[in-house]
Amino acid sequence: MIHLNYNNLETETQERLLSKSKEEIQSKFGDELKVFSKQHELNYDELLYEEAVKNLYNYKFKFQI
Known part of the structure; x- marks a missing residue:
């Protein structure tokens, strides 16, 4: 596998x-x-990017070979 x-x-x-x-x-x-x-004076785009990367590791990848 x-x-x-x-x-x-x-x-x-x-x-x-x-x-x-x-x-x-x-x-x-x-x-x-x-x-x-806004509350923590952070860049929204950077915060979104970080959360998106964290979210990627919740994905389960399936491949056909």
Whole structure:
């Protein structure tokens, strides 16, 4: 059995998955993240990026070879 994680994927695939993860985080927690970033004077885009990366490690990858 082969186990792959996000880092083992090609750059194009990583970017696509990160984009999808950002959309998912924005739809679930976008308003909360905006409020949090304003309260703590953080950059919203950087906070969104960090949360999207964390979210990627919750994904389960399935490949057909």
